Amino acid sequence: MGIMVRGLAPAWRALRATVSLTTGLPKQFSQSFNIVAEEQEGDGKFSTDGPEPGILYPNHIPTNTLQKLLLSAGSAVMSLYDPYRHDMIAVLGETTGVQALRSLREKMSNDPEGIQILQERPRIRMSNLDIERFREMPDGAFGREYARFLDVNNVTPDTRMPVRFVDDEELAYVAQRYREVHDLMHTLLGMPTNMLGEVVVKWFEAVQTGLPMCLLGAVFGPLRLSTKRKKKLIELVPWAVQSGRNARCVCSFYYEKRWEQSVESLRKEIGILPPPSIKF
Structure with a gap:
């Protein structure tokens, strides 16, 4: 007991x-x-x-x-009950996503950049980021748009829960890496942190990772949306799914070395399709 x-x-x-x-x-x-x-x-x-x-x-x-x-x-x-309970979503992902994490690790192991990430194990945390430098970058630069995303939505990468329940040390890092690049996906997909934006990102991540928690959020998240926002999903979800299928493994990109790259060119390299023009 x-x-x-x-x-x-x-x-x-x-x-x-x-x-x-x-x-x-x-x-x-x-x-x-x-x-x-x-x-x-x-x-x-x-x-x-x-x-x-x-x-x-x-x-x-x-x-x-x-x-x-x-x-x-x-x-x-x-x-x-509460889709904004990121702590509970984190626990769910760790206790149900072992097979998906193994698949992610395999994809990373088959990519030169992914192998480097697994070996060096970089972390996306405020202590490792020069946010002031990002803010001084030209509009459209990945670092500038990521800093803008953090400022507009009043979030930091340090709010991500640490991995606790994955009983494999390397898989735990893969889970942590996925968790820490989540906000980067918001930036690259152009999605805000409201429920509509989260649902769209979850559809993309569900296709990309196969994690049960992503599919759960993608399917049940829309229940919390207004009728007006549900209509926007009709256009956004097919784009997110298609982009997820088309994109390379998003955990295999060493984003810390790409802050000066333009968002547009990084999207193309990853395989993310241009987002629809929809007002949030």
């Missing part, structure tokens, strides 16, 4: 923030969840100095099949 509780603690913290799941559970079981959750609050990082047995990377929480099933079910429910 103690192992299961410890493995589920991060998801439990997120789930209990929105809805109480303790009703009907034995009091001792519920209290154990809360105790472990409080113990793990901190910065969410595991020390790499003398890691515990089974800990493969910082933040890793080993889980067995039953624990993953429970995490998958709980995070899926919460993701459908």
Whole structure:
């Protein structure tokens, strides 16, 4: 019981923030969840100095099949209830996407640029980015448009959840890389961070990655859209799907070396079709 509780603690913290799941559970079981959750609050990082047995990377929480099933079910429910719960979407992707992550790793391993990424393992974080330099780049440059996206939508790459439940160190990096290039996809696809933009990006990513969480967001996301925005999907979704099929693996591009490249030329290189002219 103690192992299961410890493995589920991060998801439990997120789930209990929105809805109480303790009703009907034995009091001792519920209290154990809360105790472990409080113990793990901190910065969410595991020390790499003398890691515990089974800990493969910082933040890793080993889980067995039953624990993953429970995490998958709980995070899926919460993701459908509130599509903006990125923490729950992250848990869902980690517990259901192992095969898709293996496929992504294989694609990266078959690409020279992808191999370099797997070897060097770059991270897209504010501490690694010169945002002020990006803002001084000419309009249309990838770095300039990415900085504009961050400024307009008031987001940073540091808001992405760390990977925790992937029980393979290299696959965990692939999952983290996918997560960190998500905002770059918004930039290249020209999509805002509202629900309409997220649904379009999820359709693109679902075709690209095969991750179940992407398909879930693509299918159920439109339920939260107004009738007016649903009509825009009629034109946007076919374009996103076609672009996803046409594009090379988006995780195989070393974006950190392409900030000065124009968005237009990078789109062409990746295989993203020109986006439709639609006002958001």
